[in-house]
Amino acid sequence: MKSLAALLRQSGAPLPYAVTRPLEIVEIDLSAPGHGEVLVKIESAGICHSDLSVVNGSRQRPLPLVAGHESAGVVVELGAGVKSLKVGDHVTSVFLPSCGSCSECTSGTPAFCSVGAASNGRGEMIGGGSRISFDGALAYHYNGVSCYSQYAVLDERSLIKLPEDIPFDIAALFGCALLTGIGAVRNSAHAKPGHSVGVWGLGGVGLSALMGAIISKASPIFAVDPVASKRKLALELGADFALDPNENLRDYLPAGVLVAIECAGRADTLKAAYEATSRGGTTVTVGLPPASEMLSISALSLVSDVKTIRGSYLGSANPRVDIPEFVDFWRAGKLPVEKLLTSVSPMSQVNEAMDALHGAQVVRQVIHPN
Ligand code: APR
Numbered sequence: 001m002k003s004l005a006a007l008l009r010q011s012g013a014p015l016p017y018a019v020t021r022p023l024e025i026v027e028i029d030l031s032a033p034g035h036g037e038v039l040v041k042i043e044s045a046g047i048c049h050s051d052l053s054v055v056n057g058s059r060q061r062p063l064p065l066v067a068g069h070e071s072a073g074v075v076v077e078l079g080a081g082v083k084s085l086k087v088g089d090h091v092t093s094v095f096l097p098s099c100g101s102c103s104e105c106t107s108g109t110p111a112f113c114s115v116g117a118a119s120n121g122r123g124e125m126i127g128g129g130s131r132i133s134f135d136g137a138l139a140y141h142y143n144g145v146s147c148y149s150q151y152a153v154l155d156e157r158s159l160i161k162l163p164e165d166i167p168f169d170i171a172a173l174f175g176c177a178l179l180t181g182i183g184a185v186r187n188s189a190h191a192k193p194g195h196s197v198g199v200w201g202l203g204g205v206g207l208s209a210l211m212g213a214i215i216s217k218a219s220p221i222f223a224v225d226p227v228a229s230k231r232k233l234a235l236e237l238g239a240d241f242a243l244d245p246n247e248n249l250r251d252y253l254p255a256g257v258l259v260a261i262e263c264a265g266r267a268d269t270l271k272a273a274y275e276a277t278s279r280g281g282t283t284v285t286v287g288l289p290p291a292s293e294m295l296s297i298s299a300l301s302l303v304s305d306v307k308t309i310r311g312s313y314l315g316s317a318n319p320r321v322d323i324p325e326f327v328d329f330w331r332a333g334k335l336p337v338e339k340l341l342t343s344v345s346p347m348s349q350v351n352e353a354m355d356a357l358h359g360a361q362v363v364r365q366v367i368h369p370n
Pocket residue numbers: 047048049050053180200201202203204205206224225226227230245263264265266269286287288289357360362363
């Protein structure tokens with residue numbers, strides 16, 4: 001079938017993207033969903049920094065690809081053998097499909113699925129190959145989602161069914177920003193009541209981490225970002241302190257924070273988070289800096305201060321368990337996802353939205369492909 005989609009043919013275009021328009025709205029051909037796959041009508045798709053990283057070239061992916069990896073929509077067609085979904089189901093996408101049978105999946109860590117990571121790296125579906133073509137040639141998927149499109153073919157292992165009363169613009173954020181941010185605090189850092197937590201970078205992911213810290217009853221909670229409006233929002237959401245990166249967290253808490261979460265995607269921010277981590281504390285990094293960036297820390301401090309540095313991908317989550325729990329938190333008013341939504345635009349504005357994300361004044365923008 002035909003679908004209008006945002007296709008990236010080449011990364012690294014000069015800014016502003018509103019002028020150079022690296023994401024072209026074109027008509028793609030989608031093949032019918034294969035075994036275990038479904039066709040989803042995309043109602044809302046988030047603009048995440050990982051999409052911007054592919055557009056600006058700091059993350060290399062096979063091109064051309066249909067961008068977008070954070071979305072919500074409705075199942076409109078089933079491929080053969082689909083067990084977990086039916087037509088009409090509301091779904092949110094997860095940007096790493098979990099195969100269910102590799103050693104990572106069977107040992108209870110589906111966020112580390114090596115099969116899904118490999119198919120994402122190849123720009124293919126986890127079931128193999130691509131369902132997207134443009135101008136008669138195959139195009140690639142992005143993280144098995146490719147949701148900057150009116151319709152998308154996804155493996156059922158990339159989808160979580162959601163209750164129908166959740167607005168799509170809220171539901172879209174469950175599968176990336178919330179899973180990654182909240183998961184980093186709860187699953188990777190194991191933040192507990194009374195633990196001090198710091199979050200560096202207050203985009204969609206970082207503010208989700210902040211909400212996760214509040215749900216975990218962590219205290220005190222520090223939020224760090226150069227943008228004043230984001231620090232203000234962090235305080236409104238419940239942070240105890242909001243600091244500019246030029247400020248020293250230890251001036252406020254001399255021991256440093258037990259849990260430091262880096263959500264800016266910068267090696268220098270990871271270093272700042274590490275240096276603000278207390279003795280015996282854990283630095284968790286969620287951000288994805290360009291592959292060329294190196295981290296330099298005092299080798300001695302890791303031992304003498306008994307610190308841990310931990311990477312967290314997909315919030316070390318089990319999406320099938322964690323996302324329904326987020327729904328409960330949202331219903332209980334503990335997860336004000338609405339406050340993260342900066343704007344809603346048609347898909348034709350996707351390049352302008354990428355410029356705005358680059359400018360760092362926005363939190364989460366969503367686009368509507370239909
Ligand atoms: N210290 C703290 N925060 C900083 C700094 C700094 N030195 N420099 C920039 N920031 C802030 C920006 O102002 C912005 O608010 O980091 C934030 C990053 O937010 P977004 O660009 O909205 O990114 P987001 O979509 O939340 O993703 C965060 O997680 O999944 C990864 O690839 C993604 O690396 C990215 C990270």
